[in-house]
Amino acid sequence: MVNNVQAECSFTSWYPHFSKDSLEAIILPLPDKILKYLEHDAFVLPVEATKNVECTAGWSDGSTVFPDSSEDPEFEPPTFPEFSKKIQEAIDDFGAAFIKSNWSTPSDATWVAPTKTLKCTSLEDVYLLLKSSDRISNDLNMIRNWSDNKNAVSSCLVLKRWREINPCTEFRCFVMNNELIGICQRDLSQYYTHIESEKYSIQRDITTIFNERIKERFKLENYSFDVIRYKKDKVKIIDFGPMDESVTKGSLFTYQELQNEIENTPEFRFIAEDVGVQPKTAQHFCVPQEINEFFQSRGEMSMMDALREEVENQGRVQNEEDSD
Template identity: 40%
Template sequence: MKSHEIQACSFSEWYPLFKKVTFPSKIIPLTQEFVDYLLADNLVLRSDQALLTYSRDDSNSSDSEDDEEGWAKAESETPALEAPHFEDIDKEITTAIAEFGGKAFIKLNWSSPKDAAWIALNNSLQCHMSADVHLLLKSSDFILHDLTEPFKECEDQNVNQTPVKYNLVLRKWVEINPVNEFRCFVQNKNLIGISQRDDTQFSPFIEKEKEDIVRDIVSFFKEQIRPKFHLDNYVMDVFRQRKDKIVLIDFNPYGVITDSLLFDWNEDLLQISDTSETTSPSDCASATPDFRFIPEESGIRSNPLRRYCVPEDIAHLTSGEDPFKLMDLLKLRSGTQEDNADSD
C-alpha cells in the first residue's frame, strides 16, 4: 500500500468526481489551529447554556467517586478556562447543518468518529450544532489516527510526503438501514468481492435477494465507478437504497488499514497478483464477485465498537492485550479470598 493510494481515498479527492452518485456534502478546510485543538487533551465546549470542560486523562478513571470529583473540579475551574474560538469554522458548520435540514453526519479526510457515538446524547453521529461536532471529533480514536498516523501501514511512509490538508466533512443526514450497506473489494480494476457491511446481524432478506444485490452493485461499479476512479486497487462502501438504486458512501485503501469484514486480507482472493499477470477489466467483464453475508443467526458477531464504550483497563483485560493487568487482578482476587477465609 502506497501513500498516494491513501491520499486518493481522502474525501476531498474523490467527492468532486462522484457528487451525482453520493450524498450531498460540504467540505470545510481546517486551520492548523483547529487541528492542534483536536489533538489537545482538554475538551472545552461552549454552548448557549453552559461551558463544559473535560479532560481525556479523566476518561480512564474506573472509580465513580473519582469521576464525580474530577467533574466537580473541572466545573470549579470553568471560570478560569476560555473555550477556543473558531468563529469562521463554526459558522460554516452551522450554515451547512441548516442547508441539510438541521441534521448532518461528520467525518474528517478518511474516518468518521463512529467509535465515539456512545458519548453523544443521541448515541449516534447525528449533529445538530457545532458543539456536537466538536464533542465527537475530540472524543474519537479514529479521528486521532487520521491526524497522527494516516500513512502508518504504507511502504513509503518515510519518503518525502506532502503535508496533509485536513478537512471537516459534513454530509446530509440520511437514515440508512445497516443491512443495506455493502463493502466492495476492487483489485486490478475488477470487482472481486462484496461483503455485508454490518457483520454483526443476520438479515433474511439478503439471502432472498442476493442475486439482485450483486447485479445492482456490479452494474453501478461498471457504469459509475470504474471509468472515473484512477486507482487499480481500492475498497468502496455502497448503500442499496432500493432495487436498481445504489448510492456511493465512501472509498477506502486496499489493505489491512481497512476492515475486511467477512473476508480476510491473508486469503488468496484478496492477494494482489504480480503486475505481469494482471488481468484487465475487459478480461473479467463477465466474472461474478464473491458475495459474503451472514447466512444464519448463529453466524452473528459481536460489535467491535463496543470496546470503546468501556474503560481502557477493562478492554485490555477482556482482550488479553495487557497480561500484567490480568496478573494483578488475579493476585488481588487471591488476596481477597485469603482475607475472607481468615475472617471466617
C-alpha cells in the same frame, strides 16, 4: 513521501469526482487554529458551542457552569466564530449532520454523544465527538506527517445530511486490477432474509454502478469501496478505502482469498442463515471500564449532566468536611 493509496482514498480527493453518485456532503477545510485546538490535551469546548448551556445552567452555589474568562485572566476559552458558523449553517440546512474527517468517523467517541450515535444536531455534538476521538486524532497525525510534501492532502471536516441507514443495505466491495471481485454484507451481526431473496438484483445493481460509474474513474487499481443499496436500482457510494487486511477484517472475505483470484467474479457473500452471526464492530469501541460504570450508574442522564452532578456532589462533600 505521501502514501498514494491513502491520499486517493481521502474524501477530499474522490468526492469531487463522484459527488453525483454519493450522498450529499459539505467539506470544510480545517484551519490551523482548529488543528491546534484538536491536538491540544485540554478538554474544553469552544465558547460558541457552550453559550446556550451557559445561559441556562449553573452550579448549586449559583455560579455558571463554564468559567468566565473575565474572572480568571489565565483562562481563555477557545472560540472559532467563522468555522463554527459554517458548521452551524450545515446543521441548520441538513436538520442533523453526520461527521467524519478525511478517512475516519469518530465512531470510537459515540459514548460522549447524547444519542450515542454520530448524529449531530448542535455545535456541542460536533466538537465533543471531534475532541474525544482517537480515530480523528490519527487522521490529523497522518496528515501532519505529510506536511512537507507539496502533494499532501489537507485536513477537513466532512458533514453529510443525517439519514437513518438500514445496516442491511450496506455492502463492502473489493477491486483488484480494476475488476470488481467481491461484494460483502457489511453488518455481520444479523441475518437479513431480504438479502437472500434479492441477492441477484443486489449483485447486479452494485456491479452496474461499478462498471458505469467507478471503473477506470477511480485512480487506483486495487481498492475497496462501500455502498448503500437502499432500493432496487438505487446505489450510492459511501467511501473508498485501500485493499489490504484492514478492510477485509470483519468481513466474509480474507485478504489472502482476494489476492488468489476468485474464479466467478464478483463473488457475493452474505449470511445465508440465522447462525454464526458476529458482534457489531462498533460495540468494541467503548469508554474505559471505570468511566463506563460511572455513567451507567447515572441511568439516562447525559454525560454533561452527569459530570455537573458529580462536581456538585464533590463540592458538597468538601463543604461538609470543612465545616466539621
